[in-house]
Amino acid sequence: MKILIYSSVFIPRIGGIEVIMFTLAHEFVAQGHDVKLITHTPNNKTDSFPFQVIRCPTITQFLELTRWCDLCLHACVSLKALWPLLIVKKPLVLTHHTWYQYPGSKLTWQAALKHWVTRFAATNIAPSQAIAAQLPVPVKVIPNSYQDDVFYEMPEVNRDQELVFLGRLVSDKGVDLLLNSLKLLKQQGLEPNLTIIGQGPEESNLRKQVQTLGIVEQVKFVGTQFGKALARLLNAHKIMIVPSLWQEPFGIVALEGIACGCVVVGSEQGGLKDAIGLCGLTFTNGNVEALTQVLAELLLNDSKLNMYRVHREIHLAKHKAASVAKTYLQVLEGIIQ
Structure with missing residues (x-):
């Protein structure tokens, strides 16, 4: 043809x-x-x-x-x-x-x-x-x-990091919401680390927000990453957050996270929930309290993380x-x- x-x-x-x-x-x-x-x-x-x-x-x-x-x-x-x-x-x-x-x-x-x-x-x-x-x-x-020859589980990588965001640093992607959620988690006695992968026009504002919220020691900006280096970085994390404020048409980034062994937490409106499937949780777009509740639930319960990973292979096979x-x-x- x-x-x-x-x-x-x-x-x-x-x-x-x-x-x-x-x-x-x-x-x-x-x-x-x-x-x-x-x-x-x-x-x-x-x-x-x-x-x-x-x-x-x-x-x-x-x-x-x-x-x-x-x-x-x-x-x-x-x-x-x-x-x-x-x-x-x-x-x-x-x-x-x-x-x-x-x-x-x-x-x-x-x-x-x-x-x-x-x-x-x-x-x-x-x-x-x-x-x-x-x-x-x-x-x-x-x-x-998704690129299944790039994004996959790497058993040799130690999964000792907690939260990761991957995407352009623009207002629609909701990174500011995620940082506010970290502040609320800290007030509950939870201080997970967060790796922010990507660049964009909002980076300087987000760095200032990190300072203002007093979560500097928890947040690391690593810039744009590609290929196997990106996959290795995702493999080191337990939870990927996709906190988009707007309604994503789909969400390939969620598939990349799932393929690398992350449980994904994403906003529920639009097509992102299709990409996440049974391999994570969703929350109402823009609702920082709902995001904080979901993250706290996963951070305090490793068995729930493992429960969402069970569906990984079947879900990825379709993609x-x-x-x-x-x-x-x-x-x-x-x-x-």
Whole structure:
């Protein structure tokens, strides 16, 4: 099968969609299919992927690639990428990884137009029930995968650290809420250590907050980490917290934590709860008291941590890269037969 993937953003940019589409393309090739990927993300270095990447294509290139393929797989609705399908009739599959209309917000004309476009896709796919519920058409839910060749349990690593956060240091991610929770835990006589992995515009404010709250000795900022070094760091921790204030569409970071042996505590609205499954607990977005209660419960009871780890292998099996790609391919093959 000849598959043309369109992803407006792609490696070397770092983000969820970039990783998702790279993993799918890589696995499609590994399972015997011919893949080409179009993106508007430039790269100053030479690409060395098992599939061809066409960056910032010309009109002619875009049209020729559409003629070449058996079907088009687009990462989210991008209106500027749909025009070739008005000329060359090929099946369109849309995989949606973000909100077009944020839950509870007013429907904009741009979101309404994207919703309208979903009606012309042969199939619509979403990684979580939350995203699927926002779309006006039938949607097949296929969960996202994680890099299972990078994130896994390392028995040689001593799991002697307690709490870890992994993500960009921006206001929506709720790190300030987590720091306030540490202060409340301290008032209860609990002083767990917290490792903050990541960088972002809120870092200076968060460092000041740590000083103001008097929890300097508990909190360590380690910056951005990648690959096996990141996996080893996660393996050293017991609990990962994903305290997002906004509703996450999914939450690959939770899968990475679970794969490395962490129990995950995350905000419950949106698709994050799908990523956590039975491998952790959720709390109401933005509720510092609820977060504090959950953390105290886990910190005081190792048997509960072990209880959530029991479900790890079954949960992760659904999110292995090869398994997710196989499910996608079953959908794609069904369309062109």
